[in-house]
Amino acid sequence: MSTESKEILVGESSQAKPEKKTIVLMASDGDEFVVDVDDITNQSEMIRNLISDMGGTDGLQVPLLNVTAPVLAKLLELFNVSNKNDDDEEVTQKVKELMEAELNMMIDVLGAANYIEATSFFDLSCKVLADKFKGMSVEEVREFLNIECDFTEEELQQIHAENAWAFD
Amino acid sequence: MRFHREGDCSDILREKVADTTKERAMVKRRWKVSVAAAAAASFSAAASPIHSLDDGCLMHIFSFLTPIPDRYSIALVCHRWRCLVCHPRLWLRVENSIRNMGEPGVFPNLEAAISAARPGDTILIAPGLDHVACNIQIKKPLCLIGGGELPDDTVLTCSRGSESALEFLSTCKITNLMIRAELGCCLLHRSGRLTIEGCILQCEENPLDYLSFPIMSTANGCHAFPQPVKGHGDGVTVARTRIEGGAKAVWTSGNLVLQRVRAIYSRTSIFFWFEVAEQ
Structure with missing residues (x-):
């Protein structure tokens, strides 16, 4: 209990940090990432809860079984951007660019953010992704995300008929 | 050992062969292909990473879309999307x-x-x-x-x-x-x-x-x-x-x-x- 409250103090007084506390995140392929405790608990609810459950950060290793090393690296890089900027503008811009360039990677990053409960980052990325296929036709969405159509012609017609009321 | 014929690779043999990275990649690919073939009929998981996201994730993404026209058009994308986008949680x-x-x-x-x-x-x-x-x-x-x-x-x-x-x-x-x-x-x-x-x-x-x-x-x-x-x-x-x-x-x-x-x-x-x- 006492160690926990001390940590919160350290987190709040940003000027006088004696030394940064770190924990180790382990990707699914065994790669280890050393991260600053404040930086990660700022973002991830899961890790915040984990630390408070464990009663400290000493030698803490968090295995993330669903997250591969490249995805985790990208996620941490984006957390960094987000931590450095108070408003979301910078990180939104960055996520937008990455969605453009490496969509598949970003989809995995999105899944990872959900997994470690990085709520605000997850929200923001979902919004960016949704914006990407806003206004696209069905075929465009399928092509954009490489999804196969698994409907039969009859099923498609049936859905059209069900939705007909909404279209003038 | 390397020159095994196609079709006679038992599991043990495959394991041994997989020593070099090149061959490991080959086995991996073959495995992927067989999984994809098995799944292709109903679900294209191997094809699109978007399918690796769980239902909650996808619904959260869909919640940012406007009902008309986006949600109606993406309901036609595939079975899974239709189920999620028409889910009462978005009502x-x-x-x-x-x-x-x-x-x-x-x-x-x-x-x-x-x-x-x-x-x-x-x-x-x-x-x-x-x-x-x-x-x-x-x-x-x-x-x-x-x-x-x-x-x-x-x-x-x-x-x-x-x-x-x-x-x-x-x-x-x-x-x-x-x-x-x-x-x-x-x-x-x-x-x-x-x-x-x-x-x-x-x-x-x-x-x-x-x-x-x-x-x-x-x-x-x-x-x-x-x-x-x-x-x-x-x-x-x-x-x-x-x-x-x-x-x-x-x-x-x-x-x-x-x-x-x-x-x-x-x-x-x-x-x-x-x-x-x-x-």
Whole structure:
């Protein structure tokens, strides 16, 4: 209990940090990432809860079984951007660019953010992704995300008929 | 060891062969191909990383889309997306239980839900409660659904002194609802296309007032702009709906007329199918 409250103090007084506390995140392929405790608990609810459950950060290793090393690296890089900027503008811009360039990677990053409960980052990325296929036709969405159509012609017609009321 | 023939690679052999990275990649690829082949019939998990996201994730993404047109078009993408995008979790709900208050998408009354709804949204009205609907104007395309097993589980009551329970100025759909008007009419149709499916419309049995009609339409059918496709103008479509009381079932003051009427007489009531459209 006492160690926990001390940590919160350290987190709040940003000027006088004696030394940064770190924990180790382990990707699914065994790669280890050393991260600053404040930086990660700022973002991830899961890790915040984990630390408070464990009663400290000493030698803490968090295995993330669903997250591969490249995805985790990208996620941490984006957390960094987000931590450095108070408003979301910078990180939104960055996520937008990455969605453009490496969509598949970003989809995995999105899944990872959900997994470690990085709520605000997850929200923001979902919004960016949704914006990407806003206004696209069905075929465009399928092509954009490489999804196969698994409907039969009859099923498609049936859905059209069900939705007909909404279209003038 | 390396030059094994295709088709004779037992598991042990494969393990040994996989020593060099090149061959490991080959085995990996073969494994991938076989998994993909097995899955391809129903689910294209291997093809698209978007399928690796869980349902909650996808629904969160969909929640940022506007119902019309985006949610309707992505419902046609694949089976899984259709299930998720049409899921009641993305609907608005009218409930007045304290328990769910404050949850996103839950509203204490129909008026609040309608004003918060976006065009194309679906509003689910909880059964077993007293819902009051007096002159509620609907100006955007919405779908109202009664949450009960049967339409009379969810009753909207329009008290005396109101012209109508619901007034439609836009294309809308109502289904599985019972609408009871003590005086006046149940549904007042001003414009747009109104679809009524599996509902009960109930008016005063012996109306003194000549304004008591289950459905009233003042729509003119003619638009400032010519409609590109025939049959896409104003109109009312009624299906599988019980109509009780009122001076007559439908009253129109515009130039729409009653058409294609069908009725099924059951022991206790009559179910109607008809259209009100331009002739």
